[in-house]
Amino acid sequence: MSERSVRVFQEALALSDAERAELIDELISSFDAAARREADEWWAREAEERLAAYRRGEFGTVSLPEAIDIALRKRAR
Numbered sequence: 001m002s003e004r005s006v007r008v009f010q011e012a013l014a015l016s017d018a019e020r021a022e023l024i025d026e027l028i029s030s031f032d033a034a035a036r037r038e039a040d041e042w043w044a045r046e047a048e049e050r051l052a053a054y055r056r057g058e059f060g061t062v063s064l065p066e067a068i069d070i071a072l073r074k075r076a077r
Contacts (some may be wrong), residue, residue: 001075 001009012020028036053059062070 012023015023028039031039054061
């Protein structure tokens, strides 16, 4: 991510859960209809593949706070 994107992301993390959800919704809505449809289809396939892999025992789960912490540590590298 660019330096500006990182700064905006960090500011967004300071928002409440509800404010972040609203921001996400607004950002997604800012894409044109075809791009949104393509993104929705991609995420649906990704979710189905992840669920199938989980059910096959290929990976476990972690809590949301732990997942965010892992992602932030990876991004900081």
